[in-house]
Amino acid sequence: MFTAAGFKRAFEYLTLFEQGLVCTVMLSAFTVIFGFILALVLALMRLSNICPFAFLRTDREGHLREQGFLFRLSKFNPISFIASVYVEVFRATPLLVQIFIVYYVVLADLPLPTFKLFGMIRFNRFIPGVIALSMNSGAYLSEIIRAGIQSIDGGQTEAARSLGMSQMQNMRHIVLPQAIKNILPAIANEFVTIIKESAICYTIGVQEIMSAVTSIRGATFRIAEPLIIATAIYFCLTFPTSKIIAYFEKRMGAGDKRNGGGRKAKKAAAALAKRRNQL
Numbered sequence: 001m002f003t004a005a006g007f008k009r010a011f012e013y014l015t016l017f018e019q020g021l022v023c024t025v026m027l028s029a030f031t032v033i034f035g036f037i038l039a040l041v042l043a044l045m046r047l048s049n050i051c052p053f054a055f056l057r058t059d060r061e062g063h064l065r066e067q068g069f070l071f072r073l074s075k076f077n078p079i080s081f082i083a084s085v086y087v088e089v090f091r092a093t094p095l096l097v098q099i100f101i102v103y104y105v106v107l108a109d110l111p112l113p114t115f116k117l118f119g120m121i122r123f124n125r126f127i128p129g130v131i132a133l134s135m136n137s138g139a140y141l142s143e144i145i146r147a148g149i150q151s152i153d154g155g156q157t158e159a160a161r162s163l164g165m166s167q168m169q170n171m172r173h174i175v176l177p178q179a180i181k182n183i184l185p186a187i188a189n190e191f192v193t194i195i196k197e198s199a200i201c202y203t204i205g206v207q208e209i210m211s212a213v214t215s216i217r218g219a220t221f222r223i224a225e226p227l228i229i230a231t232a233i234y235f236c237l238t239f240p241t242s243k244i245i246a247y248f249e250k251r252m253g254a255g256d257k258r259n260g261g262g263r264k265a266k267k268a269a270a271a272l273a274k275r276r277n278q279l
Contacts, residue, residue: 016212038138045083090139148179
């Protein structure tokens with residue numbers, strides 16, 4: 001049970017919680033940045049239309065195939081296939097397993113630098129945590145970004161082409177700015193999710209908040225009070241962030257009502273984010 005003496009002893013190690021707080025925020029920030037970049041690449045890969053065997057759509061007589069193995073092979077897109085496999089694998093496997101594979105298998109033989117960031121965060125533990133979380137977050141974010149891109153009216157793409165814009169220019173200047181605006185609340189919510197999921201990185205020695213709890217338990221043989229303190233810290237991180245996101249989402253929603261657009265993308269992104277929270 002909780003005791004005043006237990007809280008008093010736990011607060012003697014307040015420095016550990018302060019260090020864990022800094023590490024958690026940095027871990028979440030780097031994860032969102034790299035996860036977003038990876039997600040954008042994955043989304044564009046899944047939306048690509050690169051079919052190297054397209055020439056098989058016609059037979060020797062020049063007639064279009066309508067079925068059969070060669071017809072299916074002609075529609076095969078290896079770029080989209082690779083991205084789809086990546087997304088499905090990372091969405092269908094536990095994050096803990098992914099972190100262990102990155103740390104104990106992929107990076108096991110690499111001589112990572114052992115210096116400490118800010119004198120307290122071990123780089124050789126921090127980087128594997130960022131990589132694993134970014135790869136996992138990228139899989140979920142890619143579906144949100146893809147939903148945002150697909151929600152943009154195809155007429156705008158046709159208008160861009162009529163003006164002589166290339167597909168890359170259309171995506172960069174027309175589609176992506178609108179898609180990112182529409183899915184921005186869902187992307188911001190990903191930051192809140194990452195803050196909570198970063199707690200699992202203590203299993204590979206990352207000095208975040210749960211690592212502080214483990215250290216205090218070993219020193220005081222008390223677990224209840226450190227856990228309550230850690231819960232309060234996570235709440236203070238996520239609750240205000242969620243409210244800020246909700247405020248800006250409401251403001252953006254009001255703008256969309258005036259402009260008559262963006263609702264479809266938000267609904268799709270919100271559905272994907274809700275599905276992730278249920279997994």
